[in-house]
Amino acid sequence: MRSFLDTLYRVSGGLAAVFTVGVLVAVVLSIATRQLGVHIGGLDAYAGYSMAAAGFLALAHTFKSGEHIRVTLVLSALPAKGGLRLDIFALLVACVIAGNLCWFSIKLVLDSYAYNDISTSDDATPLWIPQLTMAVGTVIFFIAVIDETLRRFQGKPESQSEETHYE
Incomplete structure (x- = not known):
């Protein structure tokens, strides 16, 4: 199970990187076509969709890599047991x-699909399609937070961080 979860977080991070490149491609293409006097509708919207997808898909990988911003000043000032308890509470x-x-992201996708919401931009994309990456990203992030909470209950230190170790 550990191997599957770690692979899930890495794949999610890899997809976030792909969508980050998608932002770059959409923006560069938009600039280039504007200079050539050609209009491709929806490029700005697709850059935005890619940016949102990259942000949400990166949540779990960033969290499990110990890269989310944490205030460890209080944790490090406490005795090991107190720091562990506070960390578990925060988790x-x-x-x-x-x-x-996670719940409201999934609900948003289902509502957008049910009401056939479409983008108001030139692309007229059904909104549930780009919102799906947000929902998937939040589901994987939720799994990662539960995973880390269970690890901490077992007395294990943060997955990838070397800042805080409880013994």
Whole structure:
């Protein structure tokens, strides 16, 4: 299971990188076509969709790599048991927040699909399609937060971070 989850986080991070390149391609193409006097409708919208996809798909990989911003000043000032308890409490709060984000992201996709929402831009893309990457990213992030919370309950240190170790 550990191998599957780590692969899931890496694949999610890899997809985020692909969508980041998609932002670059859309922006460069938009600039180039504007200089040539050609209009390709929706390029700005696709750059935005790619940027949102990159951000949400990167959440889990960034979290599991220990790269999210954390305030460790209080944790490091506490004794090991106190720091572990505070860390578990923070992770439980993160589970609630990530769970809500996950729930409402999925609900947004389902509502957009049910109401046939489309982009108001030139592309007229059904909005559930780009919103799907947000929902997938938040689901994977929720899994990562639960995974990290369970690891901490087992007394294991952060996955990739070397800042805080509990013994």
